[in-house]
Amino acid sequence: MAAELHVELVAADRSVWSGEATLVVARTTSGDIGVMPGHQPLLGVLESGPVTIRTTDGGTVVAAVHGGFISFADNKLSLLAEIAELSDEIDVQRAERALERAKSDADASAERRADVRLRAAAAR
Amino acid sequence: MGAQLRVYKRRIRSVTATKKITKAMEMIAASRVVKAQRKVAASTPYATELTRAVTAVGTGSNTKHPLTTESENPTRAAVLLLTSDRGLAGAFNSNAIKAAEQLTERLRAEGKEVDTYIVGRRGASHYNFRERKIAEQWTGFTDEPSYGDAKKVAAPLIEAIEKETADGGVDELHIVYTEFVSMMTQTAVDSRLLPLRLEEVAEETSAKGEILPLFDFEPSAEDVLDALLPRYVESRIYNALLQSAASKHAATRRAMKSATDNAGELINTLSRLANAARQAEITQEISEIVGGSAALADANAGSDR
Numbered sequence: 180m181a182a183e184l185h186v187e188l189v190a191a192d193r194s195v196w197s198g199e200a201t202l203v204v205a206r207t208t209s210g211d212i213g214v215m216p217g218h219q220p221l222l223g224v225l226e227s228g229p230v231t232i233r234t235t236d237g238g239t240v241v242a243a244v245h246g247g248f249i250s251f252a253d254n255k256l257s258l259l260a261e262i263a264e265l266s267d268e269i270d271v272q273r274a275e276r277a278l279e280r281a282k283s284d285a286d287a288s289a290e291r292r293a294d295v296r297l298r299a300a301a302a303r
Numbered sequence: 304m305g306a307q308l309r310v311y312k313r314r315i316r317s318v319t320a321t322k323k324i325t326k327a328m329e330m331i332a333a334s335r336v337v338k339a340q341r342k343v344a345a346s347t348p349y350a351t352e353l354t355r356a357v358t359a360v361g362t363g364s365n366t367k368h369p370l371t372t373e374s375e376n377p378t379r380a381a382v383l384l385l386t387s388d389r390g391l392a393g394a395f396n397s398n399a400i401k402a403a404e405q406l407t408e409r410l411r412a413e414g415k416e417v418d419t420y421i422v423g424r425r426g427a428s429h430y431n432f433r434e435r436k437i438a439e440q441w442t443g444f445t446d447e448p449s450y451g452d453a454k455k456v457a458a459p460l461i462e463a464i465e466k467e468t469a470d471g472g473v474d475e476l477h478i479v480y481t482e483f484v485s486m487m488t489q490t491a492v493d494s495r496l497l498p499l500r501l502e503e504v505a506e507e508t509s510a511k512g513e514i515l516p517l518f519d520f521e522p523s524a525e526d527v528l529d530a531l532l533p534r535y536v537e538s539r540i541y542n543a544l545l546q547s548a549a550s551k552h553a554a555t556r557r558a559m560k561s562a563t564d565n566a567g568e569l570i571n572t573l574s575r576l577a578n579a580a581r582q583a584e585i586t587q588e589i590s591e592i593v594g595g596s597a598a599l600a601d602a603n604a605g606s607d608r
Contacts, residue, residue, distance in 0.1 A: 187348065187352070189349045189352060191537075191541065192345055192449070194348050207522070209521060212521065222359055222518040223520070224522070224526060224530045248353075248356055249521075250356050252359075252518070259349060259353060261454075261534070
C-alpha cells in the first residue's frame with residue numbers, strides 16, 4: 180500500500196472535503212509548501228490561494244482557500260480556512276464579474292479573492 | 304341566547320385563535336432548533352482543529368503574546384453579552400442579562416472598569432432603558448448568525464484588547480451567552496475568552512488522551528500565534544452565537560408550548576362555564592313555563608267557579 184495521509188479541509192461553518200491523499204500543495208505566507216505522508220509535524224499560516232490535493236486514487240481536488248492554517252501531525256493534515264470552496268463549487272461567471280467589479284473599485288483584497296477562485300476553477 | 308352565554312362563547316373564540324397562533328410558533332421554533340443544532344454541529348470540526356492548533360503553539364513554544372499573557376493589574380474588562388432580537392422566549396433574555404450583571408458586579412468588585420458590548424435588541428433595550436453605557440451593539444442576525452457576523456462582532460473586541468489600557472483598550476474579554484445543554488435545559492454562562500488560559504484549552508484537548516507532537520512553525524511561532532488567536536476568538540464567538548440562537552429557539556418552543564397548554568385549559572374551563580350557563584338558562588326557561596302554566600291553571604280554576 181502506498182503511503183497516504185488523511186486530509187480534512189474545513190471551513191468555519193462546514194466540513195468541505197475529507198479523504199486520503201498522497202500529496203497536498205498549499206500556499207503559506209512564506210511560499211508554496213508540499214506535504215507528503217510522513218512529513219514533520221507542521222503548523223503554518225495560509226495565504227489565500229488554491230490548494231491542490233492529489234488523492235490516492237490518482238484524482239486531483241482543487242480548492243480555493245481564503246486565509247487560514249495548515250496543520251500536520253500523525254499523518255493527519257488539517258486545512259482550516261474561514262472560507263473554502265472546491266473548484267467545482269465555484270461559479271466562474273460570478274467570480275469573473277466579481278473580478279471586474281473589484282478591478283473597477285480598486286479593491287485589492289476582493290480582486291485577489293476573485294482571482295484565486297478563477298485560478299482554482301481553471302485548474303480542475 | 305343569554306348575555307352570559309354570549310360572553311363565554313366570545314372568549315372561547317378569542318382564546319382558540321390565540322392557541323392557534325402559539326401552536327404555530329411552537330412548531331416553527333421546534334424546526335428552527337433542529338436547524339440551529341445542525342449549524343452548531345457543522346461548526347465543531349473547525350473549532351476543535353483550531354483549539355488543537357492553539358494548544359500546539361501554546362505548549363510547543365515559549366512564545367509570549369499579548370493575548371495569552373495576563374496583565375499584572377488588570378483595570379479594564381470588556382463583557383460581550385449575547386441576547387436575542389425578539390422576545391416570547393420565556394426567561395431566556397432576562398437570564399442572560401442577569402448573568403451579565405452578576406459578572407459586571409464581580410469585575411467591579413475586583414476593581415475593574417467594565418465596557419459592555421451587546422448583541423441582540425433585547426439586551427440593548429434593557430441597557431438603554433436604564434441609561435447604562437453600551438460600548439457597541441449589534442442587532443439583526445441573532446436568529447441565524449453567520450460566520451461573517453461573528454467576525455463583525457469580534458473585530459472591535461480584538462482591537463480593544465490589542466490597544467494599551469491607557470488608550471482605552473481592555474485587559475480582559477468575557478463573554479456571556481446561553482449554553483445549549485439539551486432541548487429542555489439552557490443555562491446562561493459566562494466565560495473568559497482572553498487572556499487565554501492555555502492550560503484550560505490544553506485540558507480540553509488532552510482529555511482525549513493525545514500527546515501533541517513538536518510542531519515546525521511556518522513562518523515562525525510568533526507569526527502563527529498572531530494569526531491564530533484572532534481566528535480562535537472569532538470561532539469561539541461564532542460558537543457562542545450559534546448556541547445562543549439554538550437556546551433561544553428552544554426557549555421559545557417551551558414558552559409557546561406552555562402557552563398552548565394554558566390556552567387549552569382555559570378553553571376547557573370556559574366551555575364548562577358556558578355549558579353551565581346554557582343549562583341554567585334552560586332550567587330557568589322550564590321553571591318559567593311551569594310557573595306560568597300553574598298560574599294560568601290557578602286563574603282558570605278561580606273563574607270556573
